[in-house]
Amino acid sequence: MTTTDLAPLVDRVAAPADVPVPSDAGGLTWRPLTRADVPALTRLLTAVEEADGIPYRTSAEEVDEEFDGEWKDHARDTLAGVDADGVIRAYARVNQPPGDARVVRAFLDGAVDPQWRGRGIGRQVLAWQEARGRQLLAASGKELPARLAAFTDDAAAATARLLQVNGFTPVRFYSEMRRPLNVALPSVEVPDGLSIVPWSAELDEQVRLAHNEAFADHWGSEPRTAEDWNQGRSMFAPAWSFIAVDDASGEVVGYLLSGRYEHDWPVIGYKAGYTDLLGVRRAWRGRRLAPALLATVMAAYQADGMDYAELGVDTANQSGAHRLYEGLGYAVFHSSTMYSIEL
Template sequence: MAGIVDDVTVADLAPIAVRAAAPADVPLPIGTDGLTWRPLTRDDVPALARLITATEDADEAPYRTSAEEIDDEFDGDWKDHARDTLAGIDADGVIRAYARANQPPGDARVVRVFLDGAVDPQWRGRGIGRQVLEWENARGRQLLAASGKELPARLAVFVHDNADATIRLVRAGGFTPARFYAEMRRPLDVELPPVVVPEGLRIVPWSAELDEQLRLAHNEAFADHWGSEPRTAQEWVQGRSMFAPTWSFAAIDDATGEVAGYLMSARFEHDWPLLGYKAGYTDLLGVRRAWRGRRLGEALLATVMAAYRADGMDMAELGVDTANQSGAHRLYEGLGYAVFHSSTLFSIEL
């Protein structure tokens, strides 16, 4: 029987190589005020951090991407940085623009390429961003075609909703809004919800010994979530420079020893001066289907709020897909979280 993924019957799709319409070659940007172009390397992390901070300042983002997080992006042996990244260098050797394309290897329902890039605010308005996006689009199509996965395909760009110029750019490039996300926060200097753990379960601290079980639990819990794909073991541990083990938990079924749910936190300490408060960030929260409907998600959130407050945090924060059918948005609102920022996933569906 033909598989159905994201309301698309896979058997009805043209071959991925046809849909991707990948060019044989990806030309470098031209006529860009003397910028020269080359791939990014790990040695570029400090310069790339300066550029990304400048763009986040200009766009009034409520966060700043740290050098450690940028360095994380060079992890993953599935990535070909020589072909999947680009840096525009001025005459003084300063990076003024960059681009990246990433095709996660675990994709099993929709094959995706995430596109990421920026132009120094001082160099905007010269047509560089348009050419950078064209390069990303072309390289992304090559990656989709090379995946060989006969699945629905997506080119995706995340844009926070303050970045008006970037929104105009991606719309002009043929991308349309596909999904909307909200950042939410809750003060911790008011009464916290009680930790009521469902009968037969216990909540334990994260440990390295549990981590593979948590990955498998995550893949199962998010199998019915739009835009989520299984994570390989390498993907699961990639990008953990901000991971906060002491703020991360697993819910264990006493009868079977299985992981029923989990909560993983991050500590973005470099953002606290910008925010004006200290926050614990809930990065991942999931409950496996067999244990849903027992308020386990609420128990995990109550547990982590208490941990955040015990460590002197002022706020609990998290992000949510506003169209999440699991009712996560309502759960968070019921626990006192309120939206303070939003972003949009723009995509080209193939």
């Protein structure tokens, strides 16, 4: 179906005039989130992740950077459920990224304190998220396919049930993979005519453009604006990030960006370097540049005393990334799912 076959966006999205703020949800009062809530929100997320057995923790720095982005309206797009003692027991957030050009998306994010579950709070929070998400999709004015999306770790079974009961369908499946670094590493074999160089700020805009091109044919990926690209860098590890350039033209043709999530190491019981983004532009594919970038970063992780190399992958990635990673010794240790309502 093409965009010309679609009904007008406002009709498809059916945005409500008003968003229903939870009213009878366990005695909580509701207000928007602010940056002053970062410590309390971090504590809430830690409690949720511990209860659900999630193999990572969300740091205060990661919570704080969610308040970045000029396109975000926190007063209207966030919600905090506060108990009588002023403690945040639930939260919700909706984000509609500004660069969407193929599918306009609203991402729904939220959680309920484990001690406050079973009171209908999650159901009302999700209803608020969906209603606000529909409003944001309609307000985008983009005559494109539209999507309400929520990610959940597969260990969080109650969240998955809540989403499905409320009309969300599992549409994409993701694996977290890791590879031990105390065994022989693959050799770094850089294709002829190319060089792999350390990440630099001077090349970062070229990397953004290369990323948008490399992921143009990936399901669910949309172009990243410069502001969106620069957001979410609190865990960025420049020393573990590399850029592939064409020797003749100086063009950026591939990249690997890493994160250093030290706050996760006590939880998982080992030290790991995490590959956040890996891409190769279409014209340079088929030359084993991605394995060369991965071999390069494995050596960097190992040199800094890491025990494992980790990354995440869309299991249906049409580029064959899952097979590539398995061939390099990565194995799945955790999984998550995207649930959506397609509009």
